[in-house]
Amino acid sequence: MGTVPAADPLGGAEVSALDSYRARLTVARHATDSADCAELLDMLGLGGEPLCIDCGEKMTRAASDGRIIHGAQGRCWKCHRNYLDRKRQEAKDATAAAQAAVEAARRLRPAPPPLCERCYRRDAVEGSDLCAKCAKNVPAQEVRELVNRIQAATEMSVAAMSARIGMDPKALHQIIAPGCVRRHLGRDKFDRLAALAEEVGA
Structure with missing residues (x-):
């Protein structure tokens, strides 16, 4: 052309x-x-x-x-240098703004619930120090102390005690024995055992 x-x-x-x-x-x-x-x-x-x-x-x-x-x-070349400087500054500002947004979102995120004080594996139920599973069970040490109180007050055997609360004597022995096999007792059975202790004045 x-x-x-x-x-x-x-x-x-x-x-x-x-x-x-x-x-x-x-x-x-x-x-x-x-x-x-x-x-x-x-x-x-x-x-x-x-x-x-x-x-x-x-x-x-x-x-x-x-x-x-x-x-x-x-x-x-002068304006091109200024143009590149502006672009770099805009990129830095955008990165800083994104990081600030992430940090703000992290601060607004609710704190995780505390762990269960017994098993330290599951989250504690709101309003309690225990998780839902541990709340349904009582540690063997508490069961052993309650059985000892009942026996000290009545000299009741473990078999008789088990019969009163509707529990297999062998299972109760496994909980209260020094080298216990079972580490906890269900809350419902423990409540019946506690009612028995209250009944006999232990």
Whole structure:
């Protein structure tokens, strides 16, 4: 495709300075590189150095040490550096905001319920120090102490005691023996044993 000479822009039509400036900015925005900018401007008959889309200065500018530095992405090197700095800061701000949101959500999350004070494996039931399973059982030590109190008050045998509460004597022996096999007694049976202790005044 032929180019329009800069001396005769757009087939003889006069181009104002403002239109020329706008055209150069448009080219700088949409061109892929500086060569593309130059080619498009030459086709428009405007020629010359493309302008930065941010500051309006030429894309190629001198650095403080005298080096000539070309711009990128439609910006001179100074504006491009500022653009990258802004993007990095925006990314940091977004990361900080996300971390703050996560921390706020963590603080708002309710604390986990305390563990059962007996088994330390399950969560304690609300309003209790025990989990639902441990609340249904009584430790062997408490059963042993209650049986000893009943025997001290009445000299009742374990077999007679078991018969009164409707329990297998062997099972009760397994709980109260020194090297007990069973570690707990069901709450319902313990309540019957406690009622027996109250009945005999133990």
